[in-house]
Amino acid sequence: MLKKRRQDFWRRKGQVESAVADAKKALEGTDAAAMNAAREKLTAASHKLAEAIVQAQQTPPATALRAQARRQAPRMAPQASKKRKMKA
Numbered sequence: 001m002l003k004k005r006r007q008d009f010w011r012r013k014g015q016v017e018s019a020v021a022d023a024k025k026a027l028e029g030t031d032a033a034a035m036n037a038a039r040e041k042l043t044a045a046s047h048k049l050a051e052a053i054v055q056a057q058q059t060p061p062a063t064a065l066r067a068q069a070r071r072q073a074p075r076m077a078p079q080a081s082k083k084r085k086m087k088a
Contacts, residue, residue, distance in 0.1 A: 005056045012049040019045040 019042040026038035 005052070008052050009049075009056060012045070012052045015045045016042070016049050 019038070023035075023038040023042050026034045029035075
């Protein structure tokens with residue numbers, strides 16, 4: 001799961017970098033509609049990257065999940081050793 005989250009982060013980061021490049025290109029021109037479209041694309045990409053970061057932070061690592069499961073597992077009381085009494 002961690003690997004999937006990492007891949008998602010890098011994919012989103014690439015989308016933001018692409019949107020930044022498009023926005024820089026649009027700012028070089030004079031077309032207001034192109035500038036607004038680039039701004040909207042950049043905003044959407046950055047929001048998705050932020051969501052991926054938050055989601056990755058909220059997902060605890062597998063080792064923490066295993067430790068938590070061990071703490072919550074019902075504990076068995078140790079059984080007293082039963083000695084058989086021999087009748088004489």
